[in-house]
Amino acid sequence: MKLKNIIGVITVLTLMTDCNEKAKSGHDPLSSSEISSQDKGNELSNGPIAILTLKAGDDMKFDLSELKVREGQTVRIILHHTGTIPASAMGHNVVLLQKGVDIPSFAAACAKSDAPDFDIPADRLKEVVAHTKMIGGGETAEIEFKAPPKGSYAFICSFPGHYAMMNGMFTVE
Ligand SMILES: [Cu+2]
Known part of the structure; x- marks a missing residue:
């Protein structure tokens, strides 16, 4: 039932x-x-480290839209760009946002960023829990961080125009 x-x-x-x-x-x-x-979500793991592997290609999609970890875990996010287009035209990253961030405003600031490949501007980093670097086709990026407090957090790709297609929910249980 x-x-x-x-x-x-x-x-x-x-x-x-x-x-x-x-x-x-x-x-x-x-x-x-x-x-x-x-499969839209990962298996919740019980160990001290939650390893989350995400793929995104030239079709501008993350293969997972729901990520789950447990409170207290160390989180490792591995992003594989499975496409062929370089970061300057089809860059992808994973940006885990703090709760309550205005996503369109955040994404617009990244789109106007002077940082290489539209990376996150320094003055918006306080809105970020963790983020990978921006990568192009065939590249891999990895980050490791301590899971934030229990709750739901949005994650996006901050490349211009991508967040509407490339977003998901990261839940700490
Ligand atoms: Cu992207």
């Missing part, structure tokens, strides 16, 4: 995601079915 409920919730969430994707990309049935068959 409980499992049934969980499956019901997952189905609804998947359908919602599909609708959003269709609205954004102008309905592409192939990519929608790919999305619904994807």
Whole structure:
């Protein structure tokens, strides 16, 4: 019974995601079915280190939209850019934001940044829990940090125009 409920919730969430994707990309049935068959979250681990591997390619999508860790864990995020386009045109990073950050405003500040490859401007770093560097096709970036207090935190890619497609929720349980 409980499992049934969980499956019901997952189905609804998947359908919602599909609708959003269709609205954004102008309905592409192939990519929608790919999305619904994807595993959208990581397994919660019990060890002292939570290792989260994220992939993003030239299609401007993270393969996971829900990351979960436990309070007190050390979190290692490994980002693989599986595409071929360089960081100057198709850069990806993972930026874990503090609670309550105005994401459009934050992303706009990054888009105007003088930092190389539209990285995070120094004056907005206080809004960030942790972030990887900006990488291009074929590259990998890694960060390690202590899990913040329990709660939900948004993560985005801060490359100009990417956050609407490339975002997710990071939950500390
Ligand atoms: Cu990106």
